[in-house]
Amino acid sequence: xxxxxxxxxxVSKVYRQAERVVPVLQDISFSVARGELCALxxxxxxxxxxxxxxxxxLDRPSAGTLAIDGARVTDCSAAAAARLRNRLIGFVxxxxxxxxxxxxxQNVALPLQYRGVPRARQRAQAEAMLARLGLAxxxxxxxxxxxxxxxxxxxxARALIGSPRLLLADEPTGSLDSATGREVMxxxxxxxxxLGLTIVIVTHDQQVAAACxxxxxxxxxxxxxxxxx
Amino acid sequence: MxxxxxxxxNPPPIALRLGDTLAEGWRNLRAQGRRSxxxxxxxVIGTAAIIAMLNSGHMAQRAALKxxxxxxxxxxxxxxxxxxxxxAQLSRAAIEALPRHDRAVLQAxxxxxxxxxxxxxxxxxxxxxxxxxxxxxxxARLPIAAGRALRAIDDxxxxxxxxxxxxxxxxxxxxAIAPGDTVLIGQYGYTVIGVLAPVAIETLxxxxxxxxxxxxxxxxxxxxxxxxxxxxxxxxxxxxQGDAVGQxxxxxxxxxxxxxxxxxxxxxxxxxxxxRAIQSRMxxxxxxxxxxxxxxxxxxxxxxxxxxxxxxxxxxxxxxxTPADIGLLFLVEAMLLSxxxxxxxxxxxxxxxxxxxxxxxxxxxxxxxxxxLGPGAAGTIGLVFGLYPAIGAAGLAPIxxxxxx
Numbered sequence: 040x041x042x043x044x045x046x047x048x049x050v051s052k053v054y055r056q057a058e059r060v061v062p063v064l065q066d067i068s069f070s071v072a073r074g075e076l077c078a079l080x081x082x083x084x085x086x087x088x089x090x091x092x093x094x095x096x097l098d099r100p101s102a103g104t105l106a107i108d109g110a111r112v113t114d115c116s117a118a119a120a121a122r123l124r125n126r127l128i129g130f131v132x133x134x135x136x137x138x139x140x141x142x143x144x145q146n147v148a149l150p151l152q153y154r155g156v157p158r159a160r161q162r163a164q165a166e167a168m169l170a171r172l173g174l175a176x177x178x179x180x181x182x183x184x185x186x187x188x189x190x191x192x193x194x195x196a197r198a199l200i201g202s203p204r205l206l207l208a209d210e211p212t213g214s215l216d217s218a219t220g221r222e223v224m225x226x227x228x229x230x231x232x233x234l235g236l237t238i239v240i241v242t243h244d245q246q247v248a249a250a251c252x253x254x255x256x257x258x259x260x261x262x263x264x265x266x267x268x
Numbered sequence: 269m270x271x272x273x274x275x276x277x278n279p280p281p282i283a284l285r286l287g288d289t290l291a292e293g294w295r296n297l298r299a300q301g302r303r304s305x306x307x308x309x310x311x312v313i314g315t316a317a318i319i320a321m322l323n324s325g326h327m328a329q330r331a332a333l334k335x336x337x338x339x340x341x342x343x344x345x346x347x348x349x350x351x352x353x354x355x356a357q358l359s360r361a362a363i364e365a366l367p368r369h370d371r372a373v374l375q376a377x378x379x380x381x382x383x384x385x386x387x388x389x390x391x392x393x394x395x396x397x398x399x400x401x402x403x404x405x406x407x408a409r410l411p412i413a414a415g416r417a418l419r420a421i422d423d424x425x426x427x428x429x430x431x432x433x434x435x436x437x438x439x440x441x442x443x444a445i446a447p448g449d450t451v452l453i454g455q456y457g458y459t460v461i462g463v464l465a466p467v468a469i470e471t472l473x474x475x476x477x478x479x480x481x482x483x484x485x486x487x488x489x490x491x492x493x494x495x496x497x498x499x500x501x502x503x504x505x506x507x508x509q510g511d512a513v514g515q516x517x518x519x520x521x522x523x524x525x526x527x528x529x530x531x532x533x534x535x536x537x538x539x540x541x542x543x544r545a546i547q548s549r550m551x552x553x554x555x556x557x558x559x560x561x562x563x564x565x566x567x568x569x570x571x572x573x574x575x576x577x578x579x580x581x582x583x584x585x586x587x588x589x590t591p592a593d594i595g596l597l598f599l600v601e602a603m604l605l606s607x608x609x610x611x612x613x614x615x616x617x618x619x620x621x622x623x624x625x626x627x628x629x630x631x632x633x634x635x636x637x638x639x640x641l642g643p644g645a646a647g648t649i650g651l652v653f654g655l656y657p658a659i660g661a662a663g664l665a666p667i668x669x670x671x672x673x
Contacts, residue, residue, distance in 0.1 A: 070397050092667050095586070097585070097586060097666045097667045097670070098665075098666075098667050116593060117590070118590040118592060120587060120590050121585060121590040121591070121593075122588060122590065124585075124586060124587065124588050125588020126588070130586050130587065132583075132670070136579065136583040136586075136670070137537060137584075138580055138583065140295060140296070149584070149587055150587040151586055152288045153584075153587065153588040153590075153593060154588065158287070158288065181498050197587070201587075201588075242381050
């Protein structure tokens with residue numbers, strides 16, 4: 040295993056519902072090395088998305104620690120977490136989460152905006168990223184004018200624009216037909232191969248999981264096994 | 269794991285992000301279209317009312333001061349009317365002695381005011397006759413258009429100076445009245461020695477000079493019953509209490525068979541201002557209530573906007589917007605929305621002020637600072653009422669927001 044990008048130690052998450060405490064994740068420990076492409080699999084309700092939210096610094100663990108690039112990230116403020124997300128993490132969502140009123144390049148440029156990159160540079164970088172993903176001629180289209188596959192590629196461009204250490208994808212093919220889904224997976228695999236990008240994909244799609252060299256399985260909020268090929 | 273905390277990089281300069289935020293806010297407002305416009309209505313009405321109020325107050329003030337432009341506001345006028353059969357008479361000597369007896373009085377001019385039919389060239393005009401010492405000409409700044417003004421040497425002569433309107437009324441088509449002509453006032457033929465240029469009527473003018481024949485004070489009894497002064501103009505020293513001096517003078521000149529009326533420039537001005545204060549309080553109340561309602565409207569629109577855009581908020585949070593960034597986005601939108609209403613309201617208020625000026629016959633003039641005040645006040649309203657929705661947006665948990673539909 041190479042340089043560790045992501046490390047979880049005894050991470051637990053509980054939700055409080057009225058008087059009851061509902062454990063969602065219990066004692067999760069694993070690490071992901073730079074350049075790994077792993078799938079986080081498990082039946083629905085097993086805590087995959089909750090775990091991804093913790094890794095993505097969108098939520099905080101109830102116990103345990105989490106480190107990205109060897110730095111502890113579990114107990115920082117909301118603002119500091121936002122800046123860490125901007126710098127370290129790229130997100131790809133099942134439903135794309137593109138802002139409908141922004142053109143493709145404006146959507147891609149959003150993370151740069153929160154980094155304080157000047158507007159002219161934002162556009163140049165966003166268009167360059169879209170061109171790399173084969174969407175050069177779509178940069179001024181609105182999401183409503185693009186197909187699902189194109190929208191997901193715009194979303195991937197947005198995730199990549201900030202050169203993240205970690206790309207987190209939550210069911211990236213879930214809203215796409217199987218052919219388009221395979222294209223998107225092929226794109227992610229190509230990015231992984233070309234850029235040496237570290238990617239964690241949450242999926243319950245066997246084909247998607249099979250395309251990943253490493254699979255981390257969850258069951259009832261516990262690690263059910265980690266398989267490498 | 270005892271790794272050090274990662275170095276959190278410095279946030280980008282606020283000005284840079286503010287530019288992006290302003291651009292985005294503007295885009296979002298445009299996208300909301302009609303709903304934004306409806307929320308603006310209250311702000312527009314409120315701003316318009318306040319701008320109209322401030323400007324009409326400003327113009328009314330100027331119009332009021334114009335009524336005292338020639339004589340100034342340090343003036344009193346006392347008119348005597350008879351309650352019996354004999355004509356009202358004041359003591360000329362007592363009037364002329366006033367500046368020596370009352371420290372507050374700078375100058376006192378005795379006036380004899382009457383009315384006569386005046387004839388010339390076979391034409392008749394009903395004119396005010398005003399017998400006054402030459403000092404009146406200087407005090408009231410009466411402009412001579414032709415000939416000369418009355419002087420001390422004219423005393424008791426049959427000389428007169430006609431107002432512009434009086435001269436016109438007595439001019440035959442064949443030839444205008446000019447100095448040297450003779451006019452018949454009552455039973456006496458007077459020689460016209462001068463004609464006045466037209467003058468604007470002011471509050472303290474004893475007569476309308478345009479429709480008057482000015483006479484020397486001596487021998488005024490030829491045409492004015494009694495011939496003695498029946499009114500006086502008093503110029504006060506700076507800072508003298510007009511109403512107090514007025515009461516003193518009334519007491520001094522009071523006599524059986526006389527009814528004295530006091531006109532005090534400052535009191536008249538104050539009465540006008542009090543009436544206007546009632547109007548402007550009303551407009552201010554309308555403005556304040558409208559702005560409040562408008563502010564609540566803006567808050568409502570922003571709360572709805574936050575609700576509808578939870579997914580956007582979640583996405584922005586995921587890609588690196590801090591709670592402050594998100595709060596700022598909604599706050600800027602609220603302020604832009606309100607300020608836009610303020611701009612429209614300022615224009616509308618200017619229009620209303622123009623209409624008020626036309627209706628009241630004032631000269632239209634806008635105080636430029638009031639136009640800046642409109643959008644400024646509205647923007648402040650946006651800031652105050654946008655704060656609550658903005659804080660709500662900033663406080664949304666990213667995962668809840670992302671999950672919203």
